[in-house]
Structures are given as structure tokens and as C-alpha cells.
Amino acid sequence: MSRTAAKSLLLDASLLRDAEALHSALSGLLRVYQFRDRDRICCYDISVTQCYALEELAEKGPSRSQSLAEALLLDKSTTTRVVDALVRKGYAKRRPDPDDARAVILCVTAAGRKLYEKINRELIQQQAELLRDFDPGLRNGATKVIEGLARAAQARFVSGVSVGRCDPACGTDAVAARCG
Amino acid sequence: MSRTAAKSLLLDASLLRDAEALHSALSGLLRVYQFRDRDRICCYDISVTQCYALEELAEKGPSRSQSLAEALLLDKSTTTRVVDALVRKGYAKRRPDPDDARAVILCVTAAGRKLYEKINRELIQQQAELLRDFDPGLRNGATKVIEGLARAAQARFVSGVSVGRCDPACGTDAVAARCG
DNA sequence: CGAGTATCGTTGGCAGTAACAACTAATGTC
DNA sequence: GACATTAGTTGTTACTGCCAACGATACTCG
Structure with a gap:
């Protein structure tokens, strides 16, 4: 165990350096792409989040509100309102779920697609x-890297139990607000 | 020219495939990291955008409101309000710019840092x-790829003239709203 | 069966994000 | 000194996102 610990310590220096570089690079990437999305998607009739929802429904087919929320990593109330907007604009519709009267089935309209x-x-x-x-x-490699990173991040950041998040280790003091 | 055109057409098939894969992978990555940021940063006392602003000021030093807006790819009015929040919470402060009475110098406080x-x-x-x-x-390679992608995206999506965006080619019809 | 519990989605409330437009105040420019 | 320009703020609108509370339906087990 001591050998492993020593090795892990040795690795830590370079690992931390890499982590820092990756963090920084990703920050930049996120910023630019969020900007791009705002800029491009909002040229049309909908917002970025609305477009993600539309995408999910268009690509994966009809879905319940809850599973849409999980896929988009959004709160269920937010999802309701995002769908509200899409319905109002005529890009999605809600149908009752024949199997469960509490649930709704969300699907895109022709216009939405x-x-x-x-x-x-x-x-x-x-x-x-x-x-x-x-x-x-490089092109193919880039995609592979992004995919791997996304998968790893999904597994690590979106805690296993699907919606439940903010594990006890979150932060150290001011955790109370959202994680209490 | 016709040879180049033919070659470009041949490339287009694989290029489009790669572009589609990259687009899809990036969508997922963005989603997970946005989620992560909401989840982690908001455990503390500030929002995600506020944290980005804090980062910019902490890493790059004091800055005018406008250059902060450019760095964060935000509208100047949004920037004003983000800084408002940071000031209110005691993490940043505004000082008059001795060189220009219209401008302000933004900087982090000790608490902010x-x-x-x-x-x-x-x-x-x-x-x-x-x-x-x-x-x-792979670790180092991943960062390199992300950096390259971010740089390329920055150059391509954030149109040259720094703030001006939405070039005439944006979309095809419903451009009016924001790009008119 | 029927009371208690859980789940599905919606709504209310709050703070924040983000854009555009209009505005004030200070600078430049001719 | 008039006129346009620039820096930042404020008004307005729409959307995001969270938590909490709610009504309605479904499940469970006594």
C-alpha cells in the first residue's frame, strides 16, 4: 500500500497540472460554444434550452416530462416551462399517457421537427x-476525445442515482444552501 | 479550380460525418459540464456566470467593464448586472478610472480572490x-485537442470585430429578431 | 376495500441570465 | 462650442433554474 501511495503522490503533480490545463481549456471551450449557441439558435424562434429539448424529442422520440428532464439535466419544473414555451410556439405537444393518467407524453410537431x-x-x-x-x-481523434471526456464526466459528475446530486463531500462549508 | 472543387466534394462526405459526430459529442459535453458547474459553483455563494467573471478578474487582473464583457462574451448590460451582484456580495469592487471619468475599473476583493x-x-x-x-x-492529448478546438471556435464563431456578431449569412429567414 | 404513501407534472416564488433599446455623462473631433 | 462617439447604467422582456407546495393519480399493505 505504501508503494502505491508513493506512486500516486508522484503522479499527483503531473495529474494536477494536466487537470488544471484541461479545466482551463474546457472553460474556454464552453464559453465559446455557449456563445455560439446563443448566437445561432436564438436567431430563430427559440432559446438554447428549448432547442436542446427539441433535439432530444426529435432524436429520441416521444418522452415523458421526467425522462426529458433527466436527459437535459434539468429540474422537472424547468422542463415543464421549457416545454410550455415549445407548445406555445407550436413546436411540441403534450398528449396524455394511456398507461398513467398522471403522466404526459411529449412529442415534436411537424413544425418542430x-x-x-x-x-x-x-x-x-x-x-x-x-x-x-x-x-x-485529427478530426476523428478529436471527436473520440470529446466523447470519452463527456462519458467520464457524465459518470462522475452526474451522480449515479440519476437525479440526486451534491454528495456529502461537496464543498466544505457553505454547502447548506442547495445541498442541505 | 474544378479539380479542387471535385476534391472538396469528395471530402465533404466524410467531413460532414465528422462534423456531425463532433457536434453531437460536444453537445453532450457542454450539457454535462454546465450541469457540473451549476452543481458545484452554486454550492457556494455565487452563480456560474458570476464565477466566470470572478475568474476573469482574478486571473487577468483589474479590467474595465467593457473588456470583461468581451472576455466573457456577454452584453455590456449583462456584465453590469453580474458585477452588481459580485459587488453586492463583497467579492468585487468598482473604482473610477483616473484616465477616463466615464469608465470604471473592476477588481476582485480579497474575499473574492x-x-x-x-x-x-x-x-x-x-x-x-x-x-x-x-x-x-492521452491526458495531455485531450487538453491539446480541446485547446485547439476552442481556439478554432473562437476565431470562427466570435466574429473578428470582437463584439459585432451575427454576420449577414446567419440563418436564412427568421434572422430579423436579433440580427436585423 | 381503503388509508397512507409515493410519484407525475404543474404552479408559485425567487434570484439570476441575457438581449436590445434608451439614457446619462464624459470624450473626441471639427 | 456644436456634434458625434464611447462607457456604463437602467428599463424592459423573456427565459433559466432552483426549491417548495400542490392536485391528481397510482401503488401498497393492513
């Missing part, structure tokens, strides 16, 4: 322009 | 845990 596909095409087109400057061999 | 460093340490620690499962050779 059309809009989603249009936005999606544009976003992908933008990625294509960006990738065009990359070495073809 | 302390809070930022604490949050930052935690976020980096989380990345380290995540990276621990990665092959050491």
Missing part, C-alpha cells in the same frame, strides 16, 4: 467549416 | 479525479 433539422444543419455546417482546417486524422 | 481560489481548486480537483482514469499519454 422542421425547425430542429434546420438549426441542426446549420450547427453541423459550422462544425464542418471549423473541421476543414484540421488534419483529417 | 479567496472564494475564486477555493472554487477553482475544487473544480480542478474534480478534473483530476476524472483524468486519473485516463491513460497518461
Whole structure:
């Protein structure tokens, strides 16, 4: 055990350096892409979150409100309101669930699918322009790396029990507010 | 030119596939990390955007409101309000700019720096845990890829003239709202 | 069966995010 | 010194996101 501990300590220095670099790089990436999404998606008729919801419904098919919330990592109340907006704008609709009178089935309308596909095409087109400057061999690798990172982050940050989060180790003092 | 065009067409198929895969992977990554940030940062006393602002001021030093807005890719009015919150909570302060009576100099307070460093340490620690499962050779590569992607996206999505965005080619019809 | 409990989704309330437009005050420019 | 420009703030609107409370339905077990 002491050997392992020593080794782990040795690794820690470089690991922390890497973690810091990754953190910094990811911050930048997130910022730019959030900006891009605001900028592009909001040129149309819906907000970014609304578009994510539309995407989820369009790609994965009809869904209950709760599973949509889980997929989007949103609170159920937020999901209700996001769907409200989509319904109001005619891009989604709610149907009663025949199996459970409490639940609703959410699905996209034809207009919703059309809009989603249009936005999606544009976003992908933008990625294509960006990738065009990359070495073809790197392109695939980049996606692989992102996917791996996303998977790892999903597993680690979105605590196993699906919705429950903020494990006891969260922060050290001012945790009370949201994690109490 | 026709040869180039033909070649470009040939490339387009694989390029589009790659773009689609990247788009999808990035969507997931963004979603998980946004969730993580909400979850971790909001355990403390500030919101995600407020933390980004704090970070910018702590890492890059005092700054005018406008350059902070540019760095965060936010509207100047949003920036004003984000800073309002930080000032109210005692993490930042505004000082008059001796060179220009219209401008203000924004800087973090000691409490602000302390809070930022604490949050930052935690976020980096989380990345380290995540990276621990990665092959050491891959770790560095991952960061490189993310950095490259962020740079390319910055250059491409954040149109050259710093703040001006939504070029004429944006979307095709419903552009009016924000880009008119 | 029927009381108690759990779950599904909605609503209310609050703070924050984000944009555009209009505005004030200070600078520049001619 | 008039006129446009720039820096930052404020007003307005819509959306995000959380927690808590609620009504309605479903489950459970005595």
C-alpha cells in the first residue's frame, strides 16, 4: 500500500497540472460554444434550452416530462416551462399517457421537427467549416476525445442515482444552501 | 479550380460525418459540464456566470467593464448586472478610472480572490479525479485537442470585430429578431 | 376495500441570465 | 462650442433554474 501511495503522490503533480490545463481549456471551450449557441439558435424562434429539448424529442422520440428532464439535466419544473414555451410556439405537444393518467407524453410537431433539422444543419455546417482546417486524422481523434471526456464526466459528475446530486463531500462549508 | 472543387466534394462526405459526430459529442459535453458547474459553483455563494467573471478578474487582473464583457462574451448590460451582484456580495469592487471619468475599473476583493481560489481548486480537483482514469499519454492529448478546438471556435464563431456578431449569412429567414 | 404513501407534472416564488433599446455623462473631433 | 462617439447604467422582456407546495393519480399493505 505504501508503494502505491508513493506512486500516486508522484503522479499527483503531473495529474494536477494536466487537470488544471484541461479545466482551463474546457472553460474556454464552453464559453465559446455557449456563445455560439446563443448566437445561432436564438436567431430563430427559440432559446438554447428549448432547442436542446427539441433535439432530444426529435432524436429520441416521444418522452415523458421526467425522462426529458433527466436527459437535459434539468429540474422537472424547468422542463415543464421549457416545454410550455415549445407548445406555445407550436413546436411540441403534450398528449396524455394511456398507461398513467398522471403522466404526459411529449412529442415534436411537424413544425418542430422542421425547425430542429434546420438549426441542426446549420450547427453541423459550422462544425464542418471549423473541421476543414484540421488534419483529417485529427478530426476523428478529436471527436473520440470529446466523447470519452463527456462519458467520464457524465459518470462522475452526474451522480449515479440519476437525479440526486451534491454528495456529502461537496464543498466544505457553505454547502447548506442547495445541498442541505 | 474544378479539380479542387471535385476534391472538396469528395471530402465533404466524410467531413460532414465528422462534423456531425463532433457536434453531437460536444453537445453532450457542454450539457454535462454546465450541469457540473451549476452543481458545484452554486454550492457556494455565487452563480456560474458570476464565477466566470470572478475568474476573469482574478486571473487577468483589474479590467474595465467593457473588456470583461468581451472576455466573457456577454452584453455590456449583462456584465453590469453580474458585477452588481459580485459587488453586492463583497467579492468585487468598482473604482473610477483616473484616465477616463466615464469608465470604471473592476477588481476582485480579497474575499473574492479567496472564494475564486477555493472554487477553482475544487473544480480542478474534480478534473483530476476524472483524468486519473485516463491513460497518461492521452491526458495531455485531450487538453491539446480541446485547446485547439476552442481556439478554432473562437476565431470562427466570435466574429473578428470582437463584439459585432451575427454576420449577414446567419440563418436564412427568421434572422430579423436579433440580427436585423 | 381503503388509508397512507409515493410519484407525475404543474404552479408559485425567487434570484439570476441575457438581449436590445434608451439614457446619462464624459470624450473626441471639427 | 456644436456634434458625434464611447462607457456604463437602467428599463424592459423573456427565459433559466432552483426549491417548495400542490392536485391528481397510482401503488401498497393492513
